[in-house]
Amino acid sequence: MLNIVLFGPPGSGKGTQSEKIIRKYNLVHISTGDLLREEVKNQTELGNKAKEIMDRGELVPDDIVIGMIRKKLVEHAGGPGFIFDGFPRTVEQARELRKALTDLDERVAVMISLEVPREELVKRLLKRGVETGRSDDNLQTINNRIDVYNRQTLPVTRYYGKMRKHRTVDGIGTVDRIFDRIVAVIDNLN
Numbered sequence: 001m002l003n004i005v006l007f008g009p010p011g012s013g014k015g016t017q018s019e020k021i022i023r024k025y026n027l028v029h030i031s032t033g034d035l036l037r038e039e040v041k042n043q044t045e046l047g048n049k050a051k052e053i054m055d056r057g058e059l060v061p062d063d064i065v066i067g068m069i070r071k072k073l074v075e076h077a078g079g080p081g082f083i084f085d086g087f088p089r090t091v092e093q094a095r096e097l098r099k100a101l102t103d104l105d106e107r108v109a110v111m112i113s114l115e116v117p118r119e120e121l122v123k124r125l126l127k128r129g130v131e132t133g134r135s136d137d138n139l140q141t142i143n144n145r146i147d148v149y150n151r152q153t154l155p156v157t158r159y160y161g162k163m164r165k166h167r168t169v170d171g172i173g174t175v176d177r178i179f180d181r182i183v184a185v186i187d188n189l190n
């Protein structure tokens, strides 16, 4: 299996690039953000709890997110592989992902970080907020999401860096140009 972690701050283009990667490599897309928004939409107990946290721009507790991931991994085990979009977001989630994949005799091949400056992230997310009405795409929540990313999520790069699995990609430019950079990384994996 080819298992890829697509990483980067909110608004760096993870969801956008994931769509293209899954088409080219036929991978299963797991976006914890999408899974959580689905729970919110269906007004499940989990969704009602998550909505408040997401609207503040904080991270949903690890055990909730890990439970969702484990379920998806089992459902699609033995397939061509996964793209993890927006997960892991804490070192604890990264450790749990490793355990869950090891249980399936699998591992993460690479973690690709999309690098985009803060001003550009804010600009993109404000634009999406206007276009889609997504409730966490407002200035106050965006700023908190970026702060939370820097504080709680960025250390995950060191976790994969120690295993020599961390690669960075310039996330500025057209969607196609950025995709070409990502493909170059994936196609150069041993």
Ligand code: B4P
Residues within 6 Å of the ligand: 009, 010, 011, 012, 013, 014, 015, 016, 017, 032, 033, 034, 036, 053, 054, 055, 057, 058, 059, 060, 061, 065, 085, 086, 087, 088, 089, 093, 124, 125, 127, 128, 136, 145, 171, 172, 173, 174, 175, 178
């Ligand atoms: P996510 O859904 O992961 O949201 P996100 O970080 O904003 O990224 P997204 O994928 O949506 O945006 P993208 O960068 O593609 O998380 C939302 C919330 O859920 C979190 O704040 C947290 O509360 C919770 N959550 C999710 N996962 C969790 C976890 N593992 N643990 C705990 N909590 C979790 O794109 C943004 C915009 O940029 C789009 O409008 C896009 O069109 C635009 N764009 C993309 N590429 C561009 C380019 N090259 N140029 C210009 N614009 C571009």
